[in-house]
Amino acid sequence: MGLQASGDTGVIVVAAGRGTRMGTVESKQYLMLDGKPIFIHTLEVFHRHPSISQIVLVTGEQDVDRCRSWIAEYGMTEQIQVIPGGAERQHSVRQGLLTLSTPWVLVHDGVRPFVTREQITACCEAAKAHGAAVLAVPVKDTIKQADEQSWVAATLDRRSLWAIQTPQAFRRDDLLAAHERAAEEEFVGTDDAMLVERLGIPVKLVEGTYDNIKITTPEDLDYAEFIRGKRLRD
Numbered sequence: 001m002g003l004q005a006s007g008d009t010g011v012i013v014v015a016a017g018r019g020t021r022m023g024t025v026e027s028k029q030y031l032m033l034d035g036k037p038i039f040i041h042t043l044e045v046f047h048r049h050p051s052i053s054q055i056v057l058v059t060g061e062q063d064v065d066r067c068r069s070w071i072a073e074y075g076m077t078e079q080i081q082v083i084p085g086g087a088e089r090q091h092s093v094r095q096g097l098l099t100l101s102t103p104w105v106l107v108h109d110g111v112r113p114f115v116t117r118e119q120i121t122a123c124c125e126a127a128k129a130h131g132a133a134v135l136a137v138p139v140k141d142t143i144k145q146a147d148e149q150s151w152v153a154a155t156l157d158r159r160s161l162w163a164i165q166t167p168q169a170f171r172r173d174d175l176l177a178a179h180e181r182a183a184e185e186e187f188v189g190t191d192d193a194m195l196v197e198r199l200g201i202p203v204k205l206v207e208g209t210y211d212n213i214k215i216t217t218p219e220d221l222d223y224a225e226f227i228r229g230k231r232l233r234d
């Protein structure tokens with residue numbers, strides 16, 4: 001793959017967060033997993049994918065240079081654009097969107113390194129068939145809604161509940177319109193599908209796997225090492 005490669009799908013890998021919930025001095029996307037920064041593991045999956053023709057890594061302004069150096073160290077220099085992000089994940093995605101030029105766009109968290117080639121393919125195919133698609137897994141726990149005093153207000157029917165992951169795939173024009181609408185209305189969502197849903201565009205769920213974790217809190221690091229080890233053994 002490369003910037004010049006033909007292909008209609010690009011990916012925005014967002015990695016401009018501070019990792020507050022992880023609580024480490026170094027932002028979590030730069031922590032080492034099996035000797036390699038987490039975000040490099042993530043980039044490598046997309047870099048190897050035959051359908052991905054453009055990759056934009058969105059990172060903190062202060063981290064652009066060192067990300068470029070890491071990318072060079074892992075042999076991906078010519079293929080990946082690195083740009084600064086914004087204050088919220090949504091703002092970082094928007095910056096990525098303004099840089100990507102492909103008609104189909106995937107958005108993926110830099111801290112979800114275990115996404116597979118097959119999952120990326122399934123998400124792209126579902127988006128092209130249905131207009132928009134997100135990877136997700138059925139919720140395994142019983143989920144209750146609570147009031148502000150921590151009393152149970154309702155027990156939700158988990159047969160209709162899915163935990164949403166990335167990648168999420170859209171027509172670039174739809175996602176851009178969704179971000180513009182959200183900015184006008186000062187709406188901030190926790191994923192991109194939410195913004196597209198607000199335009200009335202249906203979003204298809206693509207069943208993924210529970211190990212496509214987002215590394216968020218310290219215990220996720222141990223689980224990530226376990227998943228990595230298992231992948232290497234299998």
Ligand SMILES: Nc1ccn([C@@H]2O[C@H](COP(=O)(O)OP(=O)(O)OP(=O)(O)O)[C@@H](O)[C@H]2O)c(=O)n1
Binds near residue numbers: 089090
């Ligand atoms: N302004 C932001 C905030 C988040 N992200 C990215 O969005 C992904 C998912 O976000 P999350 O796990 O919430 O990361 P952080 O914002 O870094 O974590 P926290 O909320 O704990 O601070 C991460 O890859 C993160 O780097 C981003 O690009 N720009």
Ligand SMILES: C[C@](O)(CO)[C@H](O)COP(=O)(O)O
Binds near residue numbers: 089163
């Ligand atoms: C996009 C996402 O990863 C889907 O699970 C998630 O919503 C990001 O949310 P966070 O609040 O940044 O963890």
